[in-house]
Amino acid sequence: MEITEKKRILIVDDSFYMRTMLKNMLLDAGYDVVGEAPDGKTALQMAKEKIPDLVTLDVILPDNTGLDVLKGIKQDNPDIKVVIVSAVGQEVIMNEASEYGALNYIIKPFSEDKVLEALNQAFKED
Amino acid sequence: MKSREQEYKEIFVAEALEYYDALSRHISELEKTPEDEQILAEIFRLLHNLKANAKAIGYLVIADVSHKLETAFGMIRNKELSFSDEVVTVLFDGIDMLGELISNVDGAKEIEPSPALLRNLDIIINTQTDNNTELNKVQKYYTSKNLSLSDLIYIQIKKLDHLLNLVGELIIDRDRIVSISKELDNDDLKNVSAHLYRITEELQYSVMDARLVNVGSLFNKFPRIVRDIAVAEKKEINLEISGQDIQIDRNILQIITDSLLHLMRNAISHGIEKADVRKKNKKTPQGNIELSAQNDRDTVILRLKDDGKGIDQQEVRKAIVQKGFLNADAVSDLRDTEVLSFLFEPGFSLAKEVTEVSGRGVGLDVVKNAIDSIGGRIKVDSKKGVGTTFTLYLPTSIAVKGALLCQVEENFYAIPLMHTDSVLSLPTEKLHEVGNLLVTDIKGETITVVHMRELFNNDLDTYNGTKTALEGDVQNIIIVTYNNRKLGLIVDKLLRQQDIVIKSLSRPVNTIDIYAGVTLLGSGKVCLVLDVAAITRYFIARR
Numbered sequence: 220m221e222i223t224e225k226k227r228i229l230i231v232d233d234s235f236y237m238r239t240m241l242k243n244m245l246l247d248a249g250y251d252v253v254g255e256a257p258d259g260k261t262a263l264q265m266a267k268e269k270i271p272d273l274v275t276l277d278v279i280l281p282d283n284t285g286l287d288v289l290k291g292i293k294q295d296n297p298d299i300k301v302v303i304v305s306a307v308g309q310e311v312i313m314n315e316a317s318e319y320g321a322l323n324y325i326i327k328p329f330s331e332d333k334v335l336e337a338l339n340q341a342f343k344e345d
Numbered sequence: 346m347k348s349r350e351q352e353y354k355e356i357f358v359a360e361a362l363e364y365y366d367a368l369s370r371h372i373s374e375l376e377k378t379p380e381d382e383q384i385l386a387e388i389f390r391l392l393h394n395l396k397a398n399a400k401a402i403g404y405l406v407i408a409d410v411s412h413k414l415e416t417a418f419g420m421i422r423n424k425e426l427s428f429s430d431e432v433v434t435v436l437f438d439g440i441d442m443l444g445e446l447i448s449n450v451d452g453a454k455e456i457e458p459s460p461a462l463l464r465n466l467d468i469i470i471n472t473q474t475d476n477n478t479e480l481n482k483v484q485k486y487y488t489s490k491n492l493s494l495s496d497l498i499y500i501q502i503k504k505l506d507h508l509l510n511l512v513g514e515l516i517i518d519r520d521r522i523v524s525i526s527k528e529l530d531n532d533d534l535k536n537v538s539a540h541l542y543r544i545t546e547e548l549q550y551s552v553m554d555a556r557l558v559n560v561g562s563l564f565n566k567f568p569r570i571v572r573d574i575a576v577a578e579k580k581e582i583n584l585e586i587s588g589q590d591i592q593i594d595r596n597i598l599q600i601i602t603d604s605l606l607h608l609m610r611n612a613i614s615h616g617i618e619k620a621d622v623r624k625k626n627k628k629t630p631q632g633n634i635e636l637s638a639q640n641d642r643d644t645v646i647l648r649l650k651d652d653g654k655g656i657d658q659q660e661v662r663k664a665i666v667q668k669g670f671l672n673a674d675a676v677s678d679l680r681d682t683e684v685l686s687f688l689f690e691p692g693f694s695l696a697k698e699v700t701e702v703s704g705r706g707v708g709l710d711v712v713k714n715a716i717d718s719i720g721g722r723i724k725v726d727s728k729k730g731v732g733t734t735f736t737l738y739l740p741t742s743i744a745v746k747g748a749l750l751c752q753v754e755e756n757f758y759a760i761p762l763m764h765t766d767s768v769l770s771l772p773t774e775k776l777h778e779v780g781n782l783l784v785t786d787i788k789g790e791t792i793t794v795v796h797m798r799e800l801f802n803n804d805l806d807t808y809n810g811t812k813t814a815l816e817g818d819v820q821n822i823i824i825v826t827y828n829n830r831k832l833g834l835i836v837d838k839l840l841r842q843q844d845i846v847i848k849s850l851s852r853p854v855n856t857i858d859i860y861a862g863v864t865l866l867g868s869g870k871v872c873l874v875l876d877v878a879a880i881t882r883y884f885i886a887r888r
Contacts, residue, residue, distance in 0.1 A: 234394040236356045240401065243349065246568065279390050306397045328401035 259283030520867035561589025588638030616653030
């Protein structure tokens with residue numbers, strides 16, 4: 220049996236509850252959660268330090284808007300994949316986000332299936 | 346599965362209450378500076394999170410109210426709605442409503458949001474200004490409400506410790522009063538003392554209950570810790586956790602935290618093999634570790650099981666001789682369980698390589714001492730090539746312990762039930778003198794038996810077990826266990842089982858202490874609590 224390298228994920232969300240749920244889902248699915256950021260500043264710093272394979276990015280954050288974080292991450296390292304996590308009613312942002320290189324989006328409240336599907340798709344492009 | 350849901354719920358409520366407090370603060374600020382974009386953005390963000398979280402967990406009413414408020418604040422941000430007095434009132438009401446809904450998600454009766462308030466919210470977000478009369482109705486309803494504080498309080502564990510100590514003192518006095526009332530044979534006094542008994546018992550359990558926390562509060566830290574250690578050790582670990590709902594005294598959990606962490610480090614760095622070795626041995630490349638908790642009457646059993654390389658009995662036997670604990674003959678007589686007990690001896694370590702995370706010179710003896718200090722037990726089972734299991738038996742509560750009372754001459758002694766194995770009456774002829782000690786054979790096992798009357802009347806070092814000192818044809822023996830080793834105690838009389846409150850003993854230095862503390866019996870008699878660990882250690886060494 221081959222051990223495949225676990226994909227390393229950074230979770231960016233200002234709600235501890237959302238982060239916990241998302242983290243558990245990802246860990247259960249065999250991903251490695253390398254960090255959790257509650258705001259844009261921490262997110263950018265962690266993305267730089269931990270160089271995750273993928274970032275799940277909430278679009279409404281206490282300091283920056285998610286789009287600024289997205290731009291920042293892509294500027295520092297265009298290889299990091301970003302999946303937007305956003306609530307119903309924010310779909311408009313997705314158009315703009317995909318311009319900046321976000322690969323997929325997850326609508327809150329999310330089901331485990333949806334989350335894993337979005338991530339699978341994002342990684343498929345490798 | 347259930348425990349994770351419970352955890353989610355607790356996180357949701359704690360975070361939602363924080364949001365609610367922040368919302369209340371911000372909306373008051375906003376009233377003073379209605380143009381403050383930053384505050385508006387913050388309120389919007391909080392409501393947005395609350396809505397999303399509530400939807401995710403399934404509290405749809407909270408999600409709905411948050412959504413309406415979020416919409417209203419979104420409109421205020423976009424200048425589609427003015428922050429007028431009437432609107433402010435509705436928004437305040439709405440936020441208060443949210444607070445109430447959040448505090449009551451666990452409540453027995455479900456709270457319905459006021460329909461008038463919901464209608465008002467709808468009115469302001471639909472910007473139909475023709476319905477102002479209705480807006481006023483709710484205002485009265487809500488402004489007449491009392492201030493409400495959270496149903497949950499944080500309390501310093503120090504205060505609970507103090508409370509528990511007081512309860513301990515109270516119980517001792519209570520038992521004394523109950524006993525006196527029996528002697529005086531006064532009906533009134535008997536009634537009152539019976540009532541006192543029930544109340545203090547309930548008080549004791551309430552205080553003990555208030556100190557209980559879920560084992561999960563410690564266990565849930567492990568997935569992260571295990572990941573970090575596994576990464577450092579370049580191993581893959583699959584961690585299974587169960588029994589997070591089991592409850593235990595907070596201080597006991599605190600005391601064993603380092604021990605559990607130590608055992609976990611050991612399991613990962615010394616127990617679990619590298620992936621290539623595991624594959625060679627037909628194991629999954631990931632090491633499996635199970636961390637579980639379960640209840641057994643008054644005991645909480647924690648178990649840490651790995652499927653690593655296990656402990657090599659022969660190596661341990663060799664080490665026992667090399668480190669000078671026993672000579673080769675004595676070692677060959679040891680049973681496997683006894684061999685493993687030596688792992689807990691100070692200065693006994695099998696680790697050959699020192700790694701970043703383990704092998705810091707802290708041995709299993711430190712773990713054992715921590716568990717002894719709270720009156721618990723630890724056991725290790727291991728099979729070479731198959732894995733190792735550590736089992737911790739912990740009392741649920743620290744204050745009150747079940748104990749077996751016995752009598753030697755005029756004095757009473759208590760032995761914590763955690764350490765009692767069995768009680769038996771043995772014909773005197775079955776006891777034999779070996780060296781200066783008495784031994785007997787129980788189910789094929791040679792057990793040292795201590796004649797307690799001689800022990801109490803002598804110093805430990807001058808104690809000799811002789812058959813001539815024994816009186817009667819039959820001896821009452823209590824078999825105690827400590828670290829997988831058994832010891833028999835000959836007492837004059839077996840009394841009963843009883844919950845006791847142990848008080849520490851001010852003791853003279855320079856003597857090996859055979860007492861763990863003292864307790865008072867209902868009769869007012871002082872009763873010494875035996876330190877089974879110390880006594881067993883002493884006699885095993887002497888043998």
